[in-house]
Structures are given as structure tokens and as C-alpha cells.
Amino acid sequence: MAITKICGIETEYGVVQRGVAESNPVTASSLLINAYVSGLAVPAAAGGPSVRWDFEDESPGRDARGAAPPDASPPDVETHLVNAVLTNGARFYVDHAHPELSTPECADARSVVVFDRAAEVILERAMAAADRVLPAGQEIVVHKNNSDGKGNSYGCHENYLMDRSVPFGRIVVAATTHFVTRQVFTGAGKVGVEASGLTAADVPYQLSQRADFFEAEVGLETTLKRPIVNTRDEPHADAQRYRRLHVIAGDANLAEVATLLKVGTTAIVLAMVEDDAFDRSLAIRNPVQAVRAVSHDPSLRRTIEVGDGVTMTALEIQFELLRQARKWADERGLESVGEDVGGDVLRRWEEVLTGLEADPDRVAGQVDWVAKRRLIDGWRARHDAEMGDPRVAAIALQYHDLRPERSLARRAGLERITTDHEVQRAVTEPPVDTRAYFRGRCLAKFGESIVAANWDSLVFDIGREPLRRVPMMEPSRGTEAHVGRLLDECSTPAELVERLSS
Amino acid sequence: MPEREQKKRTAPQREADDVAEVTDAPQASERGEEIKADIDDLLDEIDEVLETNAEDFVRSYVQKGGQ
Numbered sequence: 398m399a400i401t402k403i404c405g406i407e408t409e410y411g412v413v414q415r416g417v418a419e420s421n422p423v424t425a426s427s428l429l430i431n432a433y434v435s436g437l438a439v440p441a442a443a444g445g446p447s448v449r450w451d452f453e454d455e456s457p458g459r460d461a462r463g464a465a466p467p468d469a470s471p472p473d474v475e476t477h478l479v480n481a482v483l484t485n486g487a488r489f490y491v492d493h494a495h496p497e498l499s500t501p502e503c504a505d506a507r508s509v510v511v512f513d514r515a516a517e518v519i520l521e522r523a524m525a526a527a528d529r530v531l532p533a534g535q536e537i538v539v540h541k542n543n544s545d546g547k548g549n550s551y552g553c554h555e556n557y558l559m560d561r562s563v564p565f566g567r568i569v570v571a572a573t574t575h576f577v578t579r580q581v582f583t584g585a586g587k588v589g590v591e592a593s594g595l596t597a598a599d600v601p602y603q604l605s606q607r608a609d610f611f612e613a614e615v616g617l618e619t620t621l622k623r624p625i626v627n628t629r630d631e632p633h634a635d636a637q638r639y640r641r642l643h644v645i646a647g648d649a650n651l652a653e654v655a656t657l658l659k660v661g662t663t664a665i666v667l668a669m670v671e672d673d674a675f676d677r678s679l680a681i682r683n684p685v686q687a688v689r690a691v692s693h694d695p696s697l698r699r700t701i702e703v704g705d706g707v708t709m710t711a712l713e714i715q716f717e718l719l720r721q722a723r724k725w726a727d728e729r730g731l732e733s734v735g736e737d738v739g740g741d742v743l744r745r746w747e748e749v750l751t752g753l754e755a756d757p758d759r760v761a762g763q764v765d766w767v768a769k770r771r772l773i774d775g776w777r778a779r780h781d782a783e784m785g786d787p788r789v790a791a792i793a794l795q796y797h798d799l800r801p802e803r804s805l806a807r808r809a810g811l812e813r814i815t816t817d818h819e820v821q822r823a824v825t826e827p828p829v830d831t832r833a834y835f836r837g838r839c840l841a842k843f844g845e846s847i848v849a850a851n852w853d854s855l856v857f858d859i860g861r862e863p864l865r866r867v868p869m870m871e872p873s874r875g876t877e878a879h880v881g882r883l884l885d886e887c888s889t890p891a892e893l894v895e896r897l898s899s
Numbered sequence: 900m901p902e903r904e905q906k907k908r909t910a911p912q913r914e915a916d917d918v919a920e921v922t923d924a925p926q927a928s929e930r931g932e933e934i935k936a937d938i939d940d941l942l943d944e945i946d947e948v949l950e951t952n953a954e955d956f957v958r959s960y961v962q963k964g965g966q
Contacts, residue, residue: 493964494963544962545960549961551962552966554966645966772945774930774931775934778934790953790957794960808945
């Protein structure tokens with residue numbers, strides 16, 4: 398039986414400091430995050446500098462395949478940079494010269510959408526806070542994108558909790574098929590191409606920001622020779638029972654429906670892997686080539702080879718995955734992905750595929766690459782401009798701009814599935830249905846007594862030796878239902894730690 | 900999203916690679932004209948908020964690679 402697909406998104410944002418001779422991205426990212434954290438009403442409780450990130454649990458070099466190949470280069474853990482834990486359970490930090498925000502653990506795809514939008518609000522407020530401390534004429538600008546158009550990429554990663562007993566090889570086959578073909582609705586759109594050997598004459602516009610950067614099928618790396626399926630084996634939970642599938646093959650989306658479908662369909666596919674529910678294997682013959690073939694073809698008609706010489710389009714493969722997902726849902730139910738959310742994902746999955754098949758412009762409110770292309774094509778028609786016009790590149794970039802007064806995505810008529818109210822609340826309050834609830838509530842109530850925090854533990858200073866570590870190895874525990882009353886009743890961290898250990 | 904009849908369907912299969920079938924999308928300029936008429940107000944707004952020094956902005960937009 399598939400386990401609950403607890404999931405989340407980590408986004409590295411593009412960052413520039415304007416008005417300085419040379420923009421230093423590490424300095425700009427640190428300034429941005431520090432400005433946000435120190436501007437909060439209760440800085441310490443909000444996970445300010447006094448709550449340090451606890452690296453005890455970090456082991457990004459562990460490989461899901463067991464022994465890593467000798468040429469694998471595990472990423473370094475950067476422990477010296479800004480690292481804040483927020484009262485909504487999120488982590489806000491500097492990673493690889495980018496501001497990065499990891500949403501709290503969420504119990505379903507819709508909740509991820511809410512916290513992903515809350516992350517945008519946090520970045521917006523961080524920009525405004527930075528503005529207040531920067532000299533006149535300087536500004537820090539954040540983009541939610543994955544490429545600078547000059548060959549540099551940065552990620553938007555997804556994480557899914559999986560049952561450790563499922564063989565990793567089985568995950569690889571299904572995940573690869575989905576990651577290669579889901580681009581038809583997850584792609585955030587890109588003008589031109591960054592894969593070597595191709596020019597904008599070959600690929601004037603493509604579906605995905607990221608597709609040009611995948612060079613391997615499976616691997617541990619995330620910054621070089623990026624693989625379609627990443628093998629980082631760092632569960633941040635009970636490693637005997639769980640693995641965390643770390644997905645690096647996705648675009649950062651501005652369209653809420655695209656985020657819902659990116660996470661929702663992937664959660665379903667992974668739950669199906671756990672239930673061994675595929676009645677037809679759709680192993681893609683040459684996935685690295687196929688990722689690009691799919692992305693480079695906005696007509697959606699190019700075919701890729703699956704199985705024994707059979708060829709299908711990405712849309713056909715997606716329709717086939719949807720058919721199997723419906724069958725799985727009928728037989729096994731949708732409990733592992735949330736009954737209502739799972740049903741909504743299946744319905745919207747079909748709607749979006751059907752729209753893409755008939756005429757992509759019909760899903761301009763749901764799919765980023767379509768929304769962006771529509772802005773570009775309309776603007777070009779008005780100004781009689783070529784695709785190579787620098788203003789076209791500016792529109793494509795500004796689609797991702799998170800400054801409200803500049804954002805084009807927020808003017809593009811994208812469908813909302815969240816409300817402003819719930820997004821605002823998610824800026825400071827954690828989800829109620831995962832362990833993020835415990836982390837967030839503890840930071841809000843006892844922040845000054847928390848000396849360190851990470852995904853699977855909190856360390857309390859209760860006023861006497863020793864420091865007390867509270868482990869949270871079960872991502873589905875520590876919810877409002879489990880500890881809401883306890884947290885209401887305890888007035889000191891000592892009392893909380895006492896009652897938790899009794 | 901238009902209302903459409905939701906029907907179960909199975910994916911067709913093809914025996915041979917049919918990249919050759921790929922034809923150009925409907926005349927790009929024609930499509931552009933239709934969109935232009937459709938989103939006229941939005942295009943006004945884009946012209947208003949688009950960075951004035953677009954060329955410089957795009958040229959100077961260089962990021963360090965990340966994950």
C-alpha cells in the first residue's frame with residue numbers, strides 16, 4: 398500500500414543587485430535574507446540569526462544506488478552562509494550563490510501550491526526589506542526562473558516521501574518516463590536554446606527552462622552533468638522506513654495549476670510505483686535525448702521511442718499514464734495523495750492534456766510555457782518585432798520577475814486555485830498536517846529557546862544542561878491533531894520537552 | 900479552460916518514427932494577430948511595465964550556476 402506522499406519544493410531564485418558596479422550574488426542573497434529575517438516582528442522566534450541550522454542530518458553525498466560510481470562528485474554542504482528557519486516551517490537560506498527557499502513538508506500537492514505562493518510573497522517582502530537598507534539607486538531583484546539564458550541553470554527541486562522497501566530501479570523507470578513527458582505542462586517556457594551545438598535558429602522557443610541542462614539518466618550530481626533522476630539518498634526521516642525522492646528535473650512555475658499538476662501527477666506516479674500498479678511499462682529508449690526532443694518541440698507532435706521500437710508523442714505517453722492512474726485510483730483509492738486533491742489533480746490532468754492536444758492556447762491560464770508564448774506572440778504582432786528582438790528576451794525574463802510592479806506572469810491572467818488569505822497566512826503559519834506544524838509552532842512560541850533546527854529535529858536550551866534534542870523522524874507526526882493541544886498547554890520549553898519525553 | 904466532454908481514451912501507437920509528419924504550426928503571424936486582438940489591454944500593460952533599457956537588462960542578467 399502506497400504511503401502518504403508528503404512533499405515539498407525547494408527553489409533557487411535568480412538574483413541581481415542593480416546600481417552597483419559588480420553584483421555579487423552571495424552578498425546580495427545574504428543581504429536579502431537578513432533584511433527579511435531582521436524585519437520580522439519577533440526575529441528570534443522567526444528563526445533569525447539566533448536559531449542556527451543544524452547540519453547534523455546533512456549527507457547529500459549518500460547515493461540511493463548504494464555505492465556511488467567512482468566519478469560521482471557529491472555536493473558540498475555550505476555551512477557558513479545565512480540559514481533561517483521560518484515559523485511556517487520553511488527554510489530560507491543562501492545556496493550556490495542564490496537565495497533558496499524550501500517549503501515546509503506538505504501533505505498534498507495543493508498545500509505545496511499554497512506554500513510555494515507564500516514563498517513568492519516572502520521573496521517579495523525580502524526585496525522590499527532590502528530596499529529599505531540599501532543606498533538610493535540600488536535594488537535587489539529576484540526572478541523565479543531556472544536559467545539566465547547564457548548557459549547557467551539553477552534548480553527548482555521537488556521532494557517526495559517514499560517507502561524504503563521499493564527497489565530504486567523501479568522508481569527510475571516510471572519517474573524517467575514521467576519527467577521526460579510531463580514537460581508539456583510543467584515547462585515554464587524559454588526563448589532560444591542553451592544546449593551545445595544548437596542556436597535560436599534551430600530552437601526559437603521551447604517548453605522548458607531546464608531541459609537543455611540534463612546530460613545523464615541517473616546520478617548523484619546536481620550542479621554538473623545533471624541527471625534526470627537524482628540519487629541523493631538523504632531521507633531527513635527514519636532511513637529504515639523511508640526514502641526522499643529528490644527530483645531535480647523540473648521548472649519553477651508561476652502558474653498555480655502547473656505547480657499543482659507538477660507535484661500532484663508526480664505524487665500519483667510515485668504512489669503507483671509503490672503499489673506496483675503499472676500494467677504497461679513505458680520505458681523511454683534514450684531519455685537524455687528525449688528530454689530535449691520534447692522540450693524543443695512546441696508543436697507537441699514529435700515522437701520518442703519507448704519499448705520495442707514503438708514511438709509515441711509526449712502527450713500520448715501522458716494520456717497513457719493518466720489512463721493507468723485512473724485505473725489505479727479506481728482500484729486502490731487516492732488516500733496516499735489526498736482524496737479530494739488527488740481527484741482534482743486527475744480531473745485537471747485530463748483537462749490540460751486535452752487542451753494541449755486541441756490547441757495549446759486554450760491552457761494559457763494553466764501552463765506557463767503557453768502563457769509566456771502568448772504574451773510574446775501578441776507583443777510581436779503589435780510591434781512587428783522579430784523573435785530575436787532584445788525586448789522579446791526581456792518579456793521572457795520579466796515573466797519571472799517577482800517584483801509586483803514588474804511581474805508579467807501576474808498580469809497574464811493565470812488561473813488561481815489559492816486565495817490571497819490562505820497564502821498570506823502560509824507566510825507565517827505552518828501546514829497543520831505534517832511535522833512542519835511542530836517545527837513552526839515551536840519557533841513561534843519558543844523561538845528564543847531553540848538553538849538549532851533542521852528537517853528532523855529541534856534542539857532546545859531549557860535553561861540548564863544539557864541541550865535537549867527533540868527528534869522528528871516521522872514526517873507525518875507532529876501535526877496539529879497530534880501536538881496542537883500540547884503546544885497550547887505548555888507555557889515553557891522545559892515543560893514541553895518534559896511532557897514530550899514522558 | 901473550455902468545457903469539453905471528458906472521455907477516457909487510449910493512446911494511439913505508431914510503428915515508425917514520424918517526425919516527418921511534423922508540420923509548421925498555423926501561420927505564426929495570423930496567430931499573433933488573433934492574440935493581439937485578444938489581449939490588447941494586457942499588451943498596453945506590458946508596454947508600460949517593461950524595463951525601459953530592455954537590451955541592457957537582458958545582457959547584464961548573468962547568474963552563477965546552481966543545482
